[in-house]
Amino acid sequence: MTFDAPTFDALWADLEPVGRHPGTGGYRRFAWTREDAALREWFVGEAQRRELDVIPDRAGNLWAWWGDPDAYGPGLVVGSHLDSVPHGGAFDGPLGVVSALAALDALRARGWRPRSPLGIAMLSDEEGARFGVACAGSRIITGALDADRARSLTDADGTTMAEAMAAAGHDPGQVGPDKEALRRVGTFVELHVEQGKGLVDAREGEGSAVGVASSIWPHGRWRLDLRGRADHAGTTRLTDRDDPMLALAAVLATARTAAQRHAALATVGKLRVEPNGVNAIPSAVTAWLDARGPVERDVRSVVAEVAAAACTDPVEESWTPPTDFDTVLRDRIAALLCDAGGPAPVLPTGAGHDAGILSAAGVPTAMLFVRNPTGVSHSPHEHAESADCHRGVAALAGVMEELA
Amino acid sequence: MTFDAPTFDALWADLEPVGRHPGTGGYRRFAWTREDAALREWFVGEAQRRELDVIPDRAGNLWAWWGDPDAYGPGLVVGSHLDSVPHGGAFDGPLGVVSALAALDALRARGWRPRSPLGIAMLSDEEGARFGVACAGSRIITGALDADRARSLTDADGTTMAEAMAAAGHDPGQVGPDKEALRRVGTFVELHVEQGKGLVDAREGEGSAVGVASSIWPHGRWRLDLRGRADHAGTTRLTDRDDPMLALAAVLATARTAAQRHAALATVGKLRVEPNGVNAIPSAVTAWLDARGPVERDVRSVVAEVAAAACTDPVEESWTPPTDFDTVLRDRIAALLCDAGGPAPVLPTGAGHDAGILSAAGVPTAMLFVRNPTGVSHSPHEHAESADCHRGVAALAGVMEELA
Numbered sequence: 001m002t003f004d005a006p007t008f009d010a011l012w013a014d015l016e017p018v019g020r021h022p023g024t025g026g027y028r029r030f031a032w033t034r035e036d037a038a039l040r041e042w043f044v045g046e047a048q049r050r051e052l053d054v055i056p057d058r059a060g061n062l063w064a065w066w067g068d069p070d071a072y073g074p075g076l077v078v079g080s081h082l083d084s085v086p087h088g089g090a091f092d093g094p095l096g097v098v099s100a101l102a103a104l105d106a107l108r109a110r111g112w113r114p115r116s117p118l119g120i121a122m123l124s125d126e127e128g129a130r131f132g133v134a135c136a137g138s139r140i141i142t143g144a145l146d147a148d149r150a151r152s153l154t155d156a157d158g159t160t161m162a163e164a165m166a167a168a169g170h171d172p173g174q175v176g177p178d179k180e181a182l183r184r185v186g187t188f189v190e191l192h193v194e195q196g197k198g199l200v201d202a203r204e205g206e207g208s209a210v211g212v213a214s215s216i217w218p219h220g221r222w223r224l225d226l227r228g229r230a231d232h233a234g235t236t237r238l239t240d241r242d243d244p245m246l247a248l249a250a251v252l253a254t255a256r257t258a259a260q261r262h263a264a265l266a267t268v269g270k271l272r273v274e275p276n277g278v279n280a281i282p283s284a285v286t287a288w289l290d291a292r293g294p295v296e297r298d299v300r301s302v303v304a305e306v307a308a309a310a311c312t313d314p315v316e317e318s319w320t321p322p323t324d325f326d327t328v329l330r331d332r333i334a335a336l337l338c339d340a341g342g343p344a345p346v347l348p349t350g351a352g353h354d355a356g357i358l359s360a361a362g363v364p365t366a367m368l369f370v371r372n373p374t375g376v377s378h379s380p381h382e383h384a385e386s387a388d389c390h391r392g393v394a395a396l397a398g399v400m401e402e403l404a
Numbered sequence: 405m406t407f408d409a410p411t412f413d414a415l416w417a418d419l420e421p422v423g424r425h426p427g428t429g430g431y432r433r434f435a436w437t438r439e440d441a442a443l444r445e446w447f448v449g450e451a452q453r454r455e456l457d458v459i460p461d462r463a464g465n466l467w468a469w470w471g472d473p474d475a476y477g478p479g480l481v482v483g484s485h486l487d488s489v490p491h492g493g494a495f496d497g498p499l500g501v502v503s504a505l506a507a508l509d510a511l512r513a514r515g516w517r518p519r520s521p522l523g524i525a526m527l528s529d530e531e532g533a534r535f536g537v538a539c540a541g542s543r544i545i546t547g548a549l550d551a552d553r554a555r556s557l558t559d560a561d562g563t564t565m566a567e568a569m570a571a572a573g574h575d576p577g578q579v580g581p582d583k584e585a586l587r588r589v590g591t592f593v594e595l596h597v598e599q600g601k602g603l604v605d606a607r608e609g610e611g612s613a614v615g616v617a618s619s620i621w622p623h624g625r626w627r628l629d630l631r632g633r634a635d636h637a638g639t640t641r642l643t644d645r646d647d648p649m650l651a652l653a654a655v656l657a658t659a660r661t662a663a664q665r666h667a668a669l670a671t672v673g674k675l676r677v678e679p680n681g682v683n684a685i686p687s688a689v690t691a692w693l694d695a696r697g698p699v700e701r702d703v704r705s706v707v708a709e710v711a712a713a714a715c716t717d718p719v720e721e722s723w724t725p726p727t728d729f730d731t732v733l734r735d736r737i738a739a740l741l742c743d744a745g746g747p748a749p750v751l752p753t754g755a756g757h758d759a760g761i762l763s764a765a766g767v768p769t770a771m772l773f774v775r776n777p778t779g780v781s782h783s784p785h786e787h788a789e790s791a792d793c794h795r796g797v798a799a800l801a802g803v804m805e806e807l808a
């Protein structure tokens with residue numbers, strides 16, 4: 001084939017301006033928006049350049065196949081997502097899609113052909129930034145997210161997911177579990193920028209450009225309703241106050257100390273204050289607690305201690321049990337990625353991914369991580385070094401060569 | 405005159421439904437809204453029933469005169485405001501206006517006539533709930549609030565005060581200092597529900613239905629900009645975080661302890677979190693600190709300690725120095741209101757009032773407070789006993805008889 005492959009860097013440069021805030025450099029690429037449409041168009045164009053067949057599924061995920069999985073049996077799929085959190089970074093998601101395309105190009109340049117169908121996936125609405133449910137695309141096709149609930153989710157403007165899909169040309173009536181799409185996926189491998197500093201610290205501080213995921217930590221979010229009594233800030237004696245901000249102070253301080261004690265993570269990232277007036281003691285404060293960690297019992301202890309500090313009952317809004325990726329696949333990949341430093345580091349993550357959803361649905365699944373020098377993610381400062389990205393492409397190409 | 409005076413209770417009942425939330429009982433009576441128009445119409449109607457001449461001023465405050473102050477010299481004015489905070493109570497403001505009308509009726513029923521012009525005032529936009537500046541009506545006519553700044557203040561929907569005034573039929577071009585209106589006011593007396601429990605505890609716990617204000621505490625508001633670094637809640641190690649919620653915890657805890665130590669009040673009633681996402685360590689938290697107290701130095705110390713706890717420089721958004729009401733007038737009224745318990749208690753307040761603005765502009769001014777059994781204010785639970793309201797009317801009538 002005479003396809004003149006653009007380099008990883010050229011593909012990366014194509015995506016760079018889409019949804020990027022010119023001042024801060026932060027990205028806003030929400031599902032079923034104009035930016036999302038531009039990203040989908042880019043993906044389909046790159047697939048067509050490579051003569052891949054793009055098959056959308058019922059949730060709007062795009063699967064670009066080399067070889068017909070319906071004729072020749074399930075195949076290896078590599079890929080990730082292109083959407084972002086508000087004010088997100090460039091790497092979370094796109095690195096996996098761009099690396100998949102670049103790895104395919106590298107293999108083809110060597111004259112390689114797969115023994116079985118090979119797919120590249122662009123999964124839809126992974127961040128859930130617009131409609132509040134993360135991994136919506138993979139959750140819909142696996143049935144983890146009910147179709148009616150998905151359709152009726154609303155964004156901040158009151159637009160439903162069904163309306164947003166329809167406006168973007170995807171029939172919301174199709175939304176639902178998609179066994180046909182899943183049956184095509186024999187194995188799924190997602191490459192992702194690491195969102196912590198595990199690879200920086202791996203190998204006793206020597207570091208490693210690429211690693212393999214062992215598991216996704218159990219994680220959940222809880223709502224804490226802190227109630228008080230509205231009153232005048234200028235005239236109510238301290239002793240007469242029922243000020244929910246004191247409970248909030250306890251929540252914020254305990255979230256940190258309890259997480260430290262239990263070797264877990266706890267974050268209060270979202271607050272609502274009522275009536276939120278400068279001279280009014282609040283009648284209520286709502287705080288959302290995100291807690292995660294390697295051990296479920298410890299995560300539960302953190303939540304219990306934070307809630308106890310505020311004398312409130314936590315309301316569990318979501319809970320995802322631990323995901324252990326396929327052990328055989330994981331060890332095979334780690335061995336494959338041996339370099340002078342030894343096998344690739346195997347490490348857990350606290351972040352949810354489509355790979356976790358597919359794994360929980362029974363698809364043999366693995367993840368590769370690319371080193372993040374600062375560990376910063378979900379931020380315009382998210383970064384990976386160019387050399388590490390190239391090593392990620394090479395690693396993914398090696399995995400594809402071995403598994404496809 | 406054959407005017408058949410409605411009682412205090414009948415006047416009170418007329419006002420009760422205007423802007424009242426049917427579920428919670430909280431009031432929403434913002435300046436230059438439909439509710440505000442209904443309240444103005446009610447006030448003008450009651451003035452006309454009593455054959456008072458209503459003279460609006462340049463800020464839209466309404467002055468209802470018995471006797472022509474331009475012909476017969478400045479007179480005594482009694483009154484207050486009718487607008488509310490969001491979700492406010494029934495008493496803050498309206499008690500003073502209704503009591504003024506009822507006191508006038510009571511005096512007239514006895515055949516009393518004033519020796520000099522007597523006015524009843526409905527001051528505009530005291531709470532500043534819509535445009536953010538408290539006592540806007542009195543500040544505009546005294547020049548404490550610049551006319552251009554007032555016109556360009558915006559509400560939450562982006563409507564300017566000028567647009568809101570124009571829509572309500574008040575020419576915003578008129579807005580500005582109004583020496584003519586102020587020259588008519590020889591003395592100003594505002595009756596107000598107390599917003600703390602000073603009168604409950606007065607006379608060594610015996611309590612008193614009515615008291616007299618000595619001063620308004622110095623008070624101000626400060627903005628605290630707490631900066632952090634946006635990051636992923638699920639993957640960023642605790643030691644790698646720069647989470648502004650920890651600074652917020654310190655702000656909230658220190659606001660209480662510093663206020664206790666300095667015998668002042670400190671309140672954090674308003675917060676803004678960015679990006680305010682459940683799984684995102686915030687990049688920034690903004691907290692507004694309201695601080696007040698009897699001694700300016702102590703208030704400043706509270707603010708300095710709270711800011712130091714968060715390692716930030718406080719931004720002073722407003723500062724009002726102490727207001728000491730006219731001492732001669734205050735003592736005269738306290739003596740006049742002697743009852744079996746002795747002279748009326750004289751007590752300070754932490755709340756700002758139009759009376760404070762007029763006093764600062766050189767108008768001899770006094771305030772009467774009516775007992776608040778719970779001290780709760782700026783809340784639907786704000787309350788004063790009916791018997792105490794009636795004692796307030798009698799006290800105000802006594803003051804009017806003495807001063808007009």
